[in-house]
Amino acid sequence: MRPYAEADWATIARIHDAARLDELRDSAGPEAFLSLEETAEGEGLFDGQLWVAETRGTVTGFVALDGDEVTWLYVDPAHYRRGIGRALLRHAVAHAGDRARVTVLDGNPNALALYRSEGFVVLETRTGPLAGNERFTATGHIMERRAVTLPDDGTDRKG
Template sequence: MPPVKVEIRPYANDDWDAIARIHYAARLDGLHNSADSEAFLTLTQIVEREGLFDGPLWVAVTDGRVAGFVALDDDEITWLYVDPQRYRQGIGRALLRHAVAAAGPRAEVTVLDGNPAAEALYASEGFTITETRTGPLVGNEAFTATGHIMHRDTATAHTSIVG
């Protein structure tokens, strides 16, 4: 599917239902090949513990609806979720580029092993795997998962602009 027009704007309280719905669908999708889907917790259950509001939070709006969101804490992209019905339309890339532009000279993200689409997105934007860890799943420590820590040097990385 071709890229769509995406507006990135700061999160507003009225966006809660939309990002909770997106998190529900996308997190379950991400856990499918990475960890047991029984590890899933709703956004309401983890929002405080996982620091969604610790740094800037932005939403992507397409066709007048919130289609994804991204959060940044210092130089770490801590949340990036897109409505699964809107995958492969450039929304995740637009959110990622927005967060990278706001990050310091080095951006970091952790991708669950078993999520090749997310890993490919980050790699296509200049991120490389610098470490792989297996341990408690962030957000539901009763489960184990493997995550790839990826970094991008924003001072030297160059990407093409997708129109």
Template sequence: MERRMPPEVTVRPYRPEDWDAIARIHDSARLDELRGSVGVEAFLTLVETYEEEGLFDGGLWVAEADDGTGAGPRVAGFAAFADAELTWLYVDPARYRQGIGRILLRHVLTADASARIECTVLAGNDSARALYESEGFRVVETKTGKLAGNERFAATGHVMEWRRP
């Protein structure tokens, strides 16, 4: 059995020319996130939600990795962090299970000096929850309310917390 090696990944601050890539990544990965939780009927694009959800309120980083096409590194995911909260973390579905989400998460955990960091994972998004738990997050609360970004829909989310050792 051939073992696929993870790509070399670089995390850097967001640049305006990354917009099209992160919008494409968000829109395709958000559908996967909703498919396992609230339902795809709740989908709204990044263009429709980024301002209200505060995408640019804190730090915003992108992960670049070579996709094997010879075109060089391309944006493969992004993460945003504000006020001790990981607010966004999305990876291109074509790049799932290559360690890119973990690299972005670890970047956030080391880039901020907060003693406590939290995030919210939709109930049913088991792969995201497993990633966070594998990096030391634990569920501290589960609550049901309006879906962030599309308040016409109800959602259940697990508030997860990470504490600096």
């Protein structure tokens, strides 16, 4: 895991564009697709912190965090199911503070399963304009994960 560098642009654009089609397939539909080049600035890709995951020196995914919200998380489809998305998510959550939020499109069961397995719960489900391509409608699950705190009952847990 490392911070994004300008030299990563072409690679993260390729990753986004391939993975976004998978994300849209069973939600808003592939006809709602817009490339990263078309959406990055308007959708705030660079508004917060941005990291890339590398596997053997090759960028295989990226995650963006704006405040406490995971705003982007994409993994190269050639590297799905290898723990890269989980590592990216954990990295972002570690920088989010006491809570982390994310919106996951309905129809993306793999993403929902990942977030649930990392302690996120659905707070609300909304249907409205698709972020990034408002000409289309989508349903999104707003999810949150709060940091675990143990009650201070006066016992010594060191031992």
